[in-house]
Every structure is written in structure tokens, then in C-alpha cells.
Amino acid sequence: MNKHITTYGIIGNPLKHTLSPVMHNTAFKKLNVDALYKPFPLQDDELDGFFEDLKKEDSPIFGLNVTVPYKEKVLKYMDSLTPLVEKLKAVNTIVINKKRKLTGYNTDAPGFLTHLTELGFDLSDKRIVILGAGGSARAILTTLCLIPERPQSIKIYNRTSSRLDHMLNEIREYVDVSIVEPAMSVDDLDIELADLLINTTSIGLNEEDPCLVDEELLHSNLLVYDLIYNPAKTTLLKMAEERGARIANGLGMLYYQGVLALQHWAEDVEISDQIKNDMRQALEKAAYV
Ligand SMILES: NC(=O)c1ccc[n+]([C@@H]2O[C@H](COP(=O)([O-])OP(=O)(O)OC[C@H]3O[C@@H](n4cnc5c(N)ncnc54)[C@H](OP(=O)(O)O)[C@@H]3O)[C@@H](O)[C@H]2O)c1
Numbered sequence: 001m002n003k004h005i006t007t008y009g010i011i012g013n014p015l016k017h018t019l020s021p022v023m024h025n026t027a028f029k030k031l032n033v034d035a036l037y038k039p040f041p042l043q044d045d046e047l048d049g050f051f052e053d054l055k056k057e058d059s060p061i062f063g064l065n066v067t068v069p070y071k072e073k074v075l076k077y078m079d080s081l082t083p084l085v086e087k088l089k090a091v092n093t094i095v096i097n098k099k100r101k102l103t104g105y106n107t108d109a110p111g112f113l114t115h116l117t118e119l120g121f122d123l124s125d126k127r128i129v130i131l132g133a134g135g136s137a138r139a140i141l142t143t144l145c146l147i148p149e150r151p152q153s154i155k156i157y158n159r160t161s162s163r164l165d166h167m168l169n170e171i172r173e174y175v176d177v178s179i180v181e182p183a184m185s186v187d188d189l190d191i192e193l194a195d196l197l198i199n200t201t202s203i204g205l206n207e208e209d210p211c212l213v214d215e216e217l218l219h220s221n222l223l224v225y226d227l228i229y230n231p232a233k234t235t236l237l238k239m240a241e242e243r244g245a246r247i248a249n250g251l252g253m254l255y256y257q258g259v260l261a262l263q264h265w266a267e268d269v270e271i272s273d274q275i276k277n278d279m280r281q282a283l284e285k286a287a288y289v
Pocket of ligand 1: 108137201250253
């Protein structure tokens with residue numbers, strides 16, 4: 001590793017298809033800073049050593065993103081956490097200061113919310129349906145319960161109901177979950193009455209994956225948001241579009257979590273709209289062209 005170039009990167013496994021390097025290296029180039037963003041694919045048993053090295057004075061690394069499967073596992077290496085991370089129990093961005101102290105942030109759910117704002121979707125009083133109870137569902141659900149624009153209701157379904165119960169029990173220790181109602185089946189989600197349907201499951205990653213909900217229930221007053229961005233249109237999004245619903249994939253969320261992460265690393269630097277646009281174009285090109 002070049003000890004002199006200020007280094008940022010992403011840890012996770014696998015990292016073969018990560019789009020974060022292209023987005024952040026575009027920003028560094030446009031900002032004219034001598035910095036490099038690279039993937040660090042790590043095995044579980046390499047985490048301790050990696051974080052030990054990170055604490056050393058001569059480490060060139062000043063910021064990291066964290067992805068699957070380490071968002072929860074890295075908590076123990078942090079010197080401080082933001083109040084949001086204390087509730088989410090997941091870190092996707094790490095800032096390392098000059099004294100080599102590590103602060104854990106989460107920009108995933110804020111990135112999702114920023115994309116919704118861009119789409120002109122106001123969450124106040126809305127009826128929301130969530131599919132899934134994995135890491136991203138937890139971040140989004142917790143955040144939706146915390147925002148001042150309080151949704152009217154959140155119905156949530158997961159294939160493995162025990163995982164959903166466990167997640168809700170943990171979240172309710174920190175957050176008021178009175179608007180949340182777990183559903184025993186997809187049919188109990190009242191999709192026909194909902195304003196926003198969020199897919200946080202990995203169903204849709206393969207083109208031949210089914211649509212998890214009855215397509216007849218999708219309607220023109222609904223925004224269907226799929227966290228998956230590759231393929232650009234999952235079966236769910238295709239069906240929703242056919243039924244006249246508005247659709248969005250998760251590339252916007254990925255983009256905004258990246259912009260927010262960069263802003264944490266470059267606290268004193270103004271990231272202009274032009275640079276943000278360049279980051280987005282580089283991301284879209286890498287994802288779809
Ligand atoms: N756009 C972005 O920036 C962004 C950010 C984070 C994640 N994502 C995407 O979001 C998706 C989920 O990520 P995650 O980190 O939350 O994953 P995760 O923690 O592994 O959770 C996976 C979820 O998918 C469900 N699932 C898996 N196979 C299923 C099946 N055959 N039928 C029904 N449900 C199934 C799981 O249900 P069980 O509990 O029953 O297994 C669980 O709810 C991934 O596709 C990921 O790429 C996108």
C-alpha cells in the first residue's frame with residue numbers, strides 16, 4: 001500500500017461489483033485532491049488485524065465505507081458512535097481523525113430519505129409497507145419511526161417471522177414503534193391502501209425472481225421503491241409500472257449515502273452540485289452502461 005496517498009475505501013465481502021470506488025474517485029479527481037478510494041475485501045478473521053493497523057499513526061486510511069456482512073461487526077472497533085448509529089446498531093461509514101480515533105456513522109437510511117425527498121415524496125401521514133427484515137429494513141424502519149414527519153402506519157412482512165419479531169423487539173428498546181404493525185402474510189399488508197411500498201429483500205436481484213406481492217394490488221397512488229438497483233427494473237418494479245404506480249430503484253439511495261459519506265470525510269470542503277452530478281453520472285455509467 002502506498003503510505004503517502006490519503007486513502008479511503010470500502011470493506012466488505014464480496015466486493016467484486018461495488019460501485020463506490022468509481023463514485024468517490026470521480027469526486028476526488030474533480031475536487032483535485034490527492035486521494036484514492038479502493039476496495040478492501042476482507043475475510044472475517046482479517047477484521048481484527050485490519051482495525052489494529054488502522055489505529056497506527058502511519059496508516060494512510062482516513063475514511064471507510066462498510067458493507068455486507070460487516071456493518072454490525074465493526075461496531076466494536078469504534079471509539080464513538082452517532083446517536084443514529086446507537087439506535088440502528090449498524091455502521092456504513094467510518095471517519096478516522098488525525099489522532100486515529102474512529103467514529104461510526106450510518107448514511108444508508110439518510111440516503112434513502114434524501115432520495116425520497118428528491119422524488120418529492122413527503123412521508124407525513126403516509127401508509128407505508130415494507131418487505132423484509134434484514135439489515136437495510138432495520139435501518140429504514142428505525143429511521144421512519146424517528147423522523148418528525150411521522151408516517152401514519154408502517155406494515156412490515158418478512159418470510160421468516162421470527163427474524164421480524166426479533167428485530168422489532170430490539171428496535172423498541174430505543175424507538176417508539178407504535179406505528180409499526182407486523183403482518184403474518186403478504187395478504188395482510190393492505191397494499192391497496194398504501195402510499196409507499198419498499199422492497200428491502202434480495203428478491204429481484206435475479207431477472208427471473210418473482211414479484212413478492214400480488215400485482216393486482218399495485219395501484220396508481222403508490223410509489224414502489226426497490227432497494228435493488230441491478231437490474232434497474234426488478235420484476236416488482238416492472239409490474240408496478242404496468243399497474244400505473246410510480247417506481248424508483250435503489251441507485252439514488254446508493255448515490256446519496258455516498259455523498260453523505262464523502263461529506264463526513266471532507267467536513268470542511270464544499271462539495272458543489274457540479275461535483276455531485278459528476279459522481280452520479282459516473283455511478284449511473286458504471287451501473288448501466
Ligand atoms: N440501494 C442501496 O443503497 C442498498 C443498500 C443496502 C442494501 N441494498 C439491497 O437491499 C437488499 C437487502 O439487503 P440487506 O443488507 O438488508 O440484506 P439481508 O440483511 O441479508 O436481508 C435480506 C432480506 O431478504 C429476504 N429474503 C431473502 N431471500 C428471500 C426469499 N427467497 N423470499 C423472501 N424473502 C427473502 C430475507 O428474509 P429472511 O429473513 O426470511 O431470510 C431478508 O428479509 C439487497 O438486495 C441489497 O443489495 C441496497
